[in-house]
Amino acid sequence: MTTHLPILQVIIPLLAAPFCIFLRIPRLVGIFAILVSAAAFLVSCGLLQQVITAGTISYKLGGWPAPWGIEYRIDILNVYLLLLVSAMSTIVLVAAQTSIKKELPEDRHVFFYTSFLLCLTGLLGILATADAFNVFVFLEISALSTYTMIALGTDRRALTASYQYLIMGTIGATFIIIGVGLMYMMTGTLNMYDLAERLPEVNTSRTVLSAFGFFIVGVCLKLALFPLHLWLPNAYAFAPSIATAFLAATATKVAVYLLIRLVFSIFGIEFVVTVLPMQEIFMVLGLAGIFAASVSAIYQLNIKRLFAYSSVAQIGYMILGLAIGTKLGLVATLVHMFNHALMKAAVFLAIGGAVYRIHSAQLIHFAGLGRKMPLTMAAIVIGGLSLIGVPLTVGFVSKWYLVLALLENGWWPVAILVLMSSLLAVMYVWRTVEWIYFTPPRINIDDVTEAPLSQLIPIWILVLANIYFGLNTSLTVGLSKMAAESLYGIFGGVL
Amino acid sequence: MELVLDIISWIFLVTGCFFCLTGAVGLLRFPDFFSRIHAASITDTLGAGLILIGLMFQSGGWGLVMPKLVLILLFSLLASTTASHAIAKAALKSGLKPEVSSADEPSEGESSSKL
Amino acid sequence: MSDLFAVVMLSGIYSLISASLFLDLDAVDVAFTEASVGAGISTLLMLASLKLVSRYQKKTRYKPILAFFVVVTTGAMLIYGTLDMPHFGTADAPVHTHVAPRYLNESMGEIGVPNVVTSVLASYRGYDTLGETLVIFTAGIGVMALLMVSKQTKQESKKLIPADMQQQIILRIVAKMMIPLILMFALYVQFHGDYGPGGGFQAGVIFAAGIILYTMLFGLSTSQEVFKATTIELFTAAGVLLYGGVGVVCMLLGGNFLDYDFLKHDPVHGQHLGILLVELGVGITVASVMMIIFFKFTWRTVKHKYKK
Numbered sequence: 001m002t003t004h005l006p007i008l009q010v011i012i013p014l015l016a017a018p019f020c021i022f023l024r025i026p027r028l029v030g031i032f033a034i035l036v037s038a039a040a041f042l043v044s045c046g047l048l049q050q051v052i053t054a055g056t057i058s059y060k061l062g063g064w065p066a067p068w069g070i071e072y073r074i075d076i077l078n079v080y081l082l083l084l085v086s087a088m089s090t091i092v093l094v095a096a097q098t099s100i101k102k103e104l105p106e107d108r109h110v111f112f113y114t115s116f117l118l119c120l121t122g123l124l125g126i127l128a129t130a131d132a133f134n135v136f137v138f139l140e141i142s143a144l145s146t147y148t149m150i151a152l153g154t155d156r157r158a159l160t161a162s163y164q165y166l167i168m169g170t171i172g173a174t175f176i177i178i179g180v181g182l183m184y185m186m187t188g189t190l191n192m193y194d195l196a197e198r199l200p201e202v203n204t205s206r207t208v209l210s211a212f213g214f215f216i217v218g219v220c221l222k223l224a225l226f227p228l229h230l231w232l233p234n235a236y237a238f239a240p241s242i243a244t245a246f247l248a249a250t251a252t253k254v255a256v257y258l259l260i261r262l263v264f265s266i267f268g269i270e271f272v273v274t275v276l277p278m279q280e281i282f283m284v285l286g287l288a289g290i291f292a293a294s295v296s297a298i299y300q301l302n303i304k305r306l307f308a309y310s311s312v313a314q315i316g317y318m319i320l321g322l323a324i325g326t327k328l329g330l331v332a333t334l335v336h337m338f339n340h341a342l343m344k345a346a347v348f349l350a351i352g353g354a355v356y357r358i359h360s361a362q363l364i365h366f367a368g369l370g371r372k373m374p375l376t377m378a379a380i381v382i383g384g385l386s387l388i389g390v391p392l393t394v395g396f397v398s399k400w401y402l403v404l405a406l407l408e409n410g411w412w413p414v415a416i417l418v419l420m421s422s423l424l425a426v427m428y429v430w431r432t433v434e435w436i437y438f439t440p441p442r443i444n445i446d447d448v449t450e451a452p453l454s455q456l457i458p459i460w461i462l463v464l465a466n467i468y469f470g471l472n473t474s475l476t477v478g479l480s481k482m483a484a485e486s487l488y489g490i491f492g493g494v495l
Numbered sequence: 496m497e498l499v500l501d502i503i504s505w506i507f508l509v510t511g512c513f514f515c516l517t518g519a520v521g522l523l524r525f526p527d528f529f530s531r532i533h534a535a536s537i538t539d540t541l542g543a544g545l546i547l548i549g550l551m552f553q554s555g556g557w558g559l560v561m562p563k564l565v566l567i568l569l570f571s572l573l574a575s576t577t578a579s580h581a582i583a584k585a586a587l588k589s590g591l592k593p594e595v596s597s598a599d600e601p602s603e604g605e606s607s608s609k610l
Numbered sequence: 611m612s613d614l615f616a617v618v619m620l621s622g623i624y625s626l627i628s629a630s631l632f633l634d635l636d637a638v639d640v641a642f643t644e645a646s647v648g649a650g651i652s653t654l655l656m657l658a659s660l661k662l663v664s665r666y667q668k669k670t671r672y673k674p675i676l677a678f679f680v681v682v683t684t685g686a687m688l689i690y691g692t693l694d695m696p697h698f699g700t701a702d703a704p705v706h707t708h709v710a711p712r713y714l715n716e717s718m719g720e721i722g723v724p725n726v727v728t729s730v731l732a733s734y735r736g737y738d739t740l741g742e743t744l745v746i747f748t749a750g751i752g753v754m755a756l757l758m759v760s761k762q763t764k765q766e767s768k769k770l771i772p773a774d775m776q777q778q779i780i781l782r783i784v785a786k787m788m789i790p791l792i793l794m795f796a797l798y799v800q801f802h803g804d805y806g807p808g809g810g811f812q813a814g815v816i817f818a819a820g821i822i823l824y825t826m827l828f829g830l831s832t833s834q835e836v837f838k839a840t841t842i843e844l845f846t847a848a849g850v851l852l853y854g855g856v857g858v859v860c861m862l863l864g865g866n867f868l869d870y871d872f873l874k875h876d877p878v879h880g881q882h883l884g885i886l887l888v889e890l891g892v893g894i895t896v897a898s899v900m901m902i903i904f905f906k907f908t909w910r911t912v913k914h915k916y917k918k
Contacts, residue, residue: 007867014740015854018747018847061737063869067709070737111755118748125741137741141748148752171680182691188708198704210691570788577784584778 005050006059006072009043009082010125012036017117026109030100033113034093037120041086044079051079056486058130066130067194073130077334077483081127081257084338088249088345089120095458096242099352103154103240112152116246118145123254132180132266133190135258139176139222143169146251149243150235161234168221168231175218182211183266195266203271212276215262223255225319226289229312233296236308237361241352244304248311249345253337256318260333263322264487273325282323287417289316294424298431304361306428307347310387313421314340320418321402327484328405334480335401335473339386339394342469346462347383350376353451353459358443363432368441372448377436379459384429386466389422393470397477504552511545518542527594532583539575544568612667614660622653638807639727646815651900654822658907662914722878723804723885731809732885736868740853743810743892750846750899757906759839759913778827785827792820800893804882810889814896821897822904830908839905842898849895856887 016036020029050057051074059072074082093116104112122142126135147169151162184190186207187198202208217228224232232252236244263272272278290313297309314336321333353376354369355361370377386393399422406415450456469476514537521534547568554560611617625648632641696703713730721729731739796817803809825833857868865872870884 004861004867007861011854011857011867014744015851015858017744018850018854021843021847060866061868062733062735063866063871064734068712069734105758107758108755111751114751115748115755118744118751121744131738133735134738134741137738137745140745141741144745144748144752148748148755151752151756175684178688184705185695186704188704188706188710190709198708202704205694207691207694210687213687214691570791573784573788577781580780581778 005043005047006057006074006128009040010121010128012039013117013121017114017121020110020114024110026106029110029113030097033117036117037086037090037093041090044082044086047074048079048083051076067189067191070131070134071191072128074128076479076486078127080479080483082124084341085123085250088341089246091458091461092242092246095349095455098452098454099242099356102356104152108152115145115148123250126254127257130192131190132192136177136180139173143173146247150239153238153240155238158238161238165231165235172218172221175214179211179215179218182207192266199267212267219255219259223252224312224315226285226292226312226316232312233305233308237302237305241355245345245348245352248348249341252315253341256337279323279325282319286316286320286323289313290421294421297428301363302361303351303363303366311344317402324405324409326405326409327488328408330484331480332401332405334483335476336398338476339398342394342462342466343383343386346459346466347380349459350379353455356451357448358445363435365443366435367439368445370437372445373450375456376451379463381433382463382466384432388425388429392467394466397470397473500552504549507545507549511542511549515542528586528591529583529593532579536575536579540572543571614667615665618653618656618660622649625649642807642812646812651815651819655903658904662907662910721881725805728803728809732888733870733881736888743850743853743895746899747846747850747895750902753903753906754843757910759909782827785823789820789824793817803889810892811896814893815900817897818900821901837901842902845894845898846902849891853888853891856884
């Protein structure tokens with residue numbers, strides 16, 4: 001059975017999702033979803049062990065060899081993210097049990113969990129596959145189920161937000177498929193590693209160039225790179241809290257992964273930096289994203305929106321890491337992907353816990369909650385500190401590596417800008433803290449109590465993870481370094 | 496025999512084409528919706544029908560092609576006439592009145608000149 | 611254009627023309643799919659959703675300049691991209707020399723299905739097709755989740771839904787004659803997919819179209835007596851499970867996921883059986899998802915009509 005682990009990783013949630021429809025009873029489906037997600041997590045742990053001991057695993061679907069059939073190829077980068085996504089989904093699903101019960105009408109619970117599992121399937125599928133077209137298929141699965149989850153939000157604006165995302169996401173997906181099509185046109189293959197071998201022969205052609213352009217723009221739409229981020233704040237703000245937590249923790253990370261794969265495994269870093277000024281473009285967009293989104297975050301009235309903008313800013317850091325183009329920069333990006341997932345999942349779950357009690361995500365209604373729900377609010381604060389990059393939290397580790405990478409490359413003005421941007425993060429986090437702890441309540445919160453235990457436990461697991469991985473970086477940094485080594489290894493030479 | 500079949504088939508084909516053409520002209524030139532739909536349905540029934548019959552003669556015996564063509568003919572006769580009927584009825588139901596009717600015979604000139 | 615009805619019609623025409631374009635390029639299967647899905651069912655579903663909203667677009671504050679800019683840039687990029695493409699039909703283009711020859715030359719021996727498209731779709735790249743089926747299922751889930759029909763509405767309108775077309779005797783009679791044939795044709799397309807153009811996607815759509823026609827003419831209540839919404843919901847899932855189940859069985863029999871060689875002692879027979887089953891799975895899911903989407907839309911219309 002261990003040889004089938006790569007495919008089990010994806011088909012467990014894949015088959016579980018339609019099975020939910022047969023189960024019908026909401027409570028049962030909820031528990032079933034946790035079990036499925038936990039199973040996926042165990043599988044990815046198994047994969048991690050296999051990859052570390054035996055190196056890259058290849059799995060031929062349908063028994064057909066690679067360029068003819070579809071191949072799953074798990075290397076250290078995949079497994080790192082598979083682990084992240086499946087872990088996050090398990091933790092979030094535990095908290096979902098109570099939160100969903102309150103936020104959605106009962107007859108929709110089954111559909112929510114089904115969509116959730118479908119989304120998980122899509123994300124895991126994108127991560128595991130080594131086939132460019134297969135990426136598109138699973139991208140569609142994750143995207144469609146995401147639209148559903150967002151639209152299930154209680155606010156009616158959730159529908160508009162979902163529609164907005166649908167349009168943007170569809171444009172992104174179309175661009176990606178155009179890119180894949182053009183690459184197929186020039187190489188006759190869809191397998192990523194086969195593409196990597198065959199592209200250099202034709203990579204001066206204009207077709208490949210425009211394929212690259214389409215693919216990059218499509219992926220950047222998906223990962224909400226500034227200025228293509230417009231769908232994100234609304235989508236995160238109006239989706240059910242659980243969906244927000246899951247998406248914020250995983251969806252954009254998977255898109256970043258796709259970008260990394262594209263740049264490093266398919267086209268190769270040499271092509272990317274020589275043919276187009278990608279380094280400069282990414283640097284400028286990354287920095288612009290960090291500043292613009294952080295400033296917008298300061299002015300938000302809805303706490304979910306506030307942290308959604310902060311997500312856009314954090315994506316800026318990841319892209320900045322990529323822009324550096326060195327091994328250390330890549331490590332910074334990878335570490336930050338993991339860490340940001342931890343912070344945002346913690347923050348959004350904690351917000352979800354508060355919304356569970358007060359039925360509002362307006363910052364103004366959070367006033368005075370610090371005394372009523374100390375544990376939940378403390379989680380938001382620690383998550384916020386992590387976003388700023390305070391030592392002892394994971395945020396510090398990310399920023400440390402990013403600044404290190406920037407300095408190593410001699411980009412010290414950018415490093416200073418990154419440090420300055422932390423001040424903006426301080427401002428929006430401080431604003432939240434001010435409302436929560438230092439403002440008298442604006443609405444009646446006398447009978448508000450701590451979030452239910454089933455939510456507090458996942459929240460605090462994440463918070464403790466925030467601190468643990470801030471102190472002990474061997475897992476995140478270790479894996480990131482291995483992944484970066486292997487990605488640069490393919491093409492040798494560090495720039 | 497071959498020649499006779501060819502000639503018959505071509506007669507059907509050409510008449511079919513003729514009806515298609517008249518249908519197209521009618522669709523563009525007729526004054527109102529109902530007469531236009533009449534023109535349009537001619538292309539479907541007579542035009543396409545005759546062309547299909549013509550093709551049957553070309554198909555060369557009772558092979559696999561012949562029954563397929565018969566079926567196509569049958570379906571197109573059924574479906575397109577019904578569709579025209581449905582469209583006309585829907586138009587009538589939504590309040591569109593034929594412009595040329597026996598009641599206002601004298602005003603025929605006016606109404607057609609309006610278009 | 612602010613008349614949405616015209617927009618829907620134009621998109622239908624667009625699909626039909628692109629279907630003929632595909633036919634011209636000798637991609638019969640693609641053309642068939644485009645005609646049945648693009649021009650057929652999606653136009654129908656768009657019309658059904660148009661019935662829920664108003665026919666005319668509201669005046670918008672937005673200027674379409676940005677959209678125009680995006681479209682122009684995309685078009686320019688596409689044209690730029692075609693400049694270095696191998697010429698159309700070149701025999702030594704990479705597409706024809708790398709992966710495709712094996713599909714064309716070996717598939718008869720390896721899979722034994724005359725229609726190469728089917729063997730690529732269902733076996734070589736069967737996993738993609740499983741993914742596509744799941745996409746359709748996901749769309750169905752989306753519609754089911756968002757357009758819930760409350761029990762109350764169902765109760766209230768149990769006997770209240772007369773078919774809108776009660777009076778249309780000609781239509782009803784002709785449809786009665788056609789519907790069995792449509793369903794037969796759907797089954798033919800389903801099981802003939804190994805030999806000619808066709809397969810689960812097209813068959814499912816045609817089958818659903820037949821049922822939808824019936825629903826339109828004879829009323830929702832009548833058709834729901836046979837096709838209960840809850841049952842169809844189960845069927846949407848059953849199709850995916852059938853597909854995935856075949857894959858899992860292959861795994862249990864010692865092969866990789868979806869390796870049909872292991873289904874029977876003879877690989878070619880195994881491939882046959884596998885393809886037949888997965889196509890059936892696709893057909894079931896597609897047909898039931900299309901039906902459920904239409905039913906949900908119709909329930910909404912009914913709700914608006916009788917809630918007053």
